[in-house]
Amino acid sequence: MGNFDRSQDEDCLSLTICTPAPDGKSRPVLVWLHGGAWISGAGSLDWYDGAHLAREGDIVFVGVNYRLGALGWLHRPGIVDDEAGTLDMIAALSWVRDQIAAFGGDPGCVTVMGQSAGATSIGRLALLPEARCLFHRAIMQSGGFGRGAYTAAMATQRADRYMRLLDIDPQSGDALRRLRAVEVPRLIAAQGELARANARFAQTMPMFMPVLPTAMTQPEMLSAIADGLEGKPVLIGATADEVHAFYAADPSMQHPPDDAVVERFGGAAQLARYRARRPGASAMDLLADLGTDETFLLPAMRLAEAIARRGGHAFAYLFDWAPPASRFRSCHCIELPFVFGTFLAWRDAEMLAGGEMMQMQALSTSMRAAWIAFARSGDPGHEAMPTWPQHDVERRPTMRLGSRMGIVGDPAGLVERSNP
Numbered sequence: 001m002g003n004f005d006r007s008q009d010e011d012c013l014s015l016t017i018c019t020p021a022p023d024g025k026s027r028p029v030l031v032w033l034h035g036g037a038w039i040s041g042a043g044s045l046d047w048y049d050g051a052h053l054a055r056e057g058d059i060v061f062v063g064v065n066y067r068l069g070a071l072g073w074l075h076r077p078g079i080v081d082d083e084a085g086t087l088d089m090i091a092a093l094s095w096v097r098d099q100i101a102a103f104g105g106d107p108g109c110v111t112v113m114g115q116s117a118g119a120t121s122i123g124r125l126a127l128l129p130e131a132r133c134l135f136h137r138a139i140m141q142s143g144g145f146g147r148g149a150y151t152a153a154m155a156t157q158r159a160d161r162y163m164r165l166l167d168i169d170p171q172s173g174d175a176l177r178r179l180r181a182v183e184v185p186r187l188i189a190a191q192g193e194l195a196r197a198n199a200r201f202a203q204t205m206p207m208f209m210p211v212l213p214t215a216m217t218q219p220e221m222l223s224a225i226a227d228g229l230e231g232k233p234v235l236i237g238a239t240a241d242e243v244h245a246f247y248a249a250d251p252s253m254q255h256p257p258d259d260a261v262v263e264r265f266g267g268a269a270q271l272a273r274y275r276a277r278r279p280g281a282s283a284m285d286l287l288a289d290l291g292t293d294e295t296f297l298l299p300a301m302r303l304a305e306a307i308a309r310r311g312g313h314a315f316a317y318l319f320d321w322a323p324p325a326s327r328f329r330s331c332h333c334i335e336l337p338f339v340f341g342t343f344l345a346w347r348d349a350e351m352l353a354g355g356e357m358m359q360m361q362a363l364s365t366s367m368r369a370a371w372i373a374f375a376r377s378g379d380p381g382h383e384a385m386p387t388w389p390q391h392d393v394e395r396r397p398t399m400r401l402g403s404r405m406g407i408v409g410d411p412a413g414l415v416e417r418s419n420p
Helices: 051-057 070-075 086-103 118-125 152-165 175-183 185-197 218-228 258-265 268-277 283-309 335-338 355-375 415-416
Strands: 013-019 029-034 060-064 103-114 137-141 234-239 312-319 397-401 408-411
Touching: 013 051, 013 086, 013 175, 029 051, 029 086, 029 118, 029 355, 051 355, 060 086, 060 415, 070 086, 070 185, 070 415, 086 118, 103 118, 103 355, 137 335, 137 355, 152 185, 152 283, 218 283, 234 283, 234 397, 258 268, 258 283, 268 283, 283 312, 335 355
Parallel strands: 029 060, 029 103, 103 137, 137 234, 234 312, 312 397
Antiparallel strands: 013 060, 397 408
């Protein structure tokens, strides 16, 4: 979906700043945490150029790089106790607090925005008192909260397997010294080996991810995140067909075994419910629907509801635009060029192929205005789009962003799907 043929260096902890002017105007600040399953990506990619947002919104945009893969997220008590990737994000937000005024930004008006791993990481930051005090609003796009998070025990098991792939005994006294001596290309190769060893049918669990201090069920985790976001307006949502991004180009998912499909759904009855929602759909489509619901859509709506139950301000959205007949549908990442207005940088992305550019530009203009309005005021509403009410637990109003725009009630079918 893009060109990653870029220079790479371990001296990677940098920020990309777009500002209308380095003056004393005290503009709202938008801090971007990129996605990539905690193993790829960069806040400095052209995909995430914040120039449109900074210019149109008179805001300061900050793109964050953080350590990835084992360098950022390997967690093994007694060997690697700190979560380096999270610490990088905290360091970036601390720098914004202390230095952004010199770039025309207001350290008292900081919105942290993330997509996928970046959005899930915002949830992790919300759990940390030293982190949540560094931002005032949050935009969470396609966070994979349905995956949960690793506990220290789970992360230890994963780390031990990883180190054994590097021929390091995690129980040995020199494990850390030996780990530090491994060349980066070998660390990355071992990540691939670990991913292949842990691959499971129709599952998208990352190799590395944030670690929770204690084991939590999904409701407990979302409740704790909602508590951490108290007093902070939140804009949260997902795309309608998130998991098609992972399955549509995978040959093994085109005709999956019937028994594996039934097992993944937990039985024929649940499979039949999904088949009734999308008559004539392929098994891959149905598996993608299930993964979208479990991992992205339902948890996003549940978090919005948890915030609303606490009297907080949450605004929910569902992005459902896609090119006609696209095999990727409205997939994971497809909203990004619309949010940033960076269609040129995404010109090789198959998920956009066949889209009508005038329609795409119009939708992007409206979405950028909404994201800017939220960064400025905590409310995404603006004159050029339908009224966008706060989320509430009775109606669950959600803004549909696509070829048609407007409020839909509970698009995830939360009650029906959660209580079949």
